Amino acid sequence: MTNPTFSILITTKNRLSDLAFTLGKIQYLLDKKEVVCLICDDGSTDGTASFLQAEYPEIQLIQHSNSQGLIYSRNRLLNMVTTEFAISIDDDLHFVTHNPLEIISYFFIQNPEVGVLGFRIFWNKTEPISTATLEQSIPMQSYAGGAHAFRMKAWRDIPEYPAWFIFYGEENFASYHLFKKRWKIYYLPEVLVNHRVDLKLRKNNSDYVMRSRRALRAGWYLFFMFYPLKKIPRKMAYSLWMQFKNKVFQGDFKALIAIGMALLDLVWNVPRIIKNSNRLTQTQYEEYNQLPEAKLYWQP
Known part of the structure; x- marks a missing residue:
């Protein structure tokens, strides 16, 4: 067999x-x-x-x-x-x-x-x-x-x-x-x-806020766990700015709720972030960011 x-x-x-x-x-x-x-x-x-x-x-x-x-x-x-x-x-x-x-x-x-x-x-x-x-x-x-x-x-x-x-x-x-x-x-x-x-209809689903919250906080967790410390403030500021620019300022107030909840999750999980951190060196960070981002969407 x-x-x-x-x-x-x-x-x-x-x-x-x-x-x-x-x-x-x-x-x-x-x-x-x-x-x-x-x-x-x-x-x-x-x-x-x-x-x-x-x-x-x-x-x-x-x-x-x-x-x-x-x-x-x-x-x-x-x-x-x-x-x-x-x-x-x-x-x-x-x-x-x-x-x-x-x-x-x-x-x-x-x-x-x-x-x-x-x-x-x-x-x-x-x-x-x-x-x-x-x-x-x-x-x-x-x-x-x-x-x-x-x-x-x-x-x-x-x-x-x-x-x-x-x-x-x-x-x-x-x-x-x-x-x-x-x-x-x-x-x-x-x-x-x-x-x-x-994907267009997903935004109207009842779990939109929950999905947005979890996606945001996961990205932020990863910043604090893996990025060189000096890179984190600018990355966080840019992430927040893009959320406000592309969503909140466009009238998506559900996104504002998700942002607030994700920030609370980030603070709550600081002990876990510290325990699981495994930072890239500056050289590793630069090498990693030279790789293409994950290909998630294909159109014929």
Whole structure:
């Protein structure tokens, strides 16, 4: 029997219809002997666990009776992996490329210094009409949490994600540690995925303030944990100015609420920030910032 080489990891909470659609789309991957699938049901109340147990008994399911957060759930899944590579995808995301495993494994084998591969992501409710691209594989600073592959040797070489971030920022946290350990992160445009999200409508969702708050505070946590001390005041000032200029001064007063709450979170978590800080030297900071930013959005 072939030993599995890939684990597909999915964290979900109360999105049964999205998850069912995704699993249907990737069924051909789940049927492969070299693949195992692990799903964390983070406190769903919509019958997700019952559905998985009935329809996908081969999937390794872990359940939280109460929600522990996305990042905590991702840590649990990654710490259960026994295969050489792990692919993390969101429950509302599926592969458009039909042979992703072969492409991913070939790139990892040919490039032993690469620890993470980020995929080409099309954000839309439907798949793109044209999938062609002229983009090439390039190194990046970071990657998308719900659309990447990890070489597990690299994952075990760094601290696990900070569960107290709850949502957002874990990829950049890992990227700084990977950089300091000399692991590389690469963009792999040959692997195209469809993230079934309408970005324009997301702003009107009821969780807009919560998402904004968590995104802001995660960025600020990372400033204080990894940046050289002399860089932090200017970075914080610029971040705040851009939030006011592009959102608050444009009439987005929900953003003002998110900014205030994120600042309170930053102060509250100072002890954790101090405990987990691992600053880049000035030379490392300059080298890191010479890398292209993570490619998160692709348009055909």
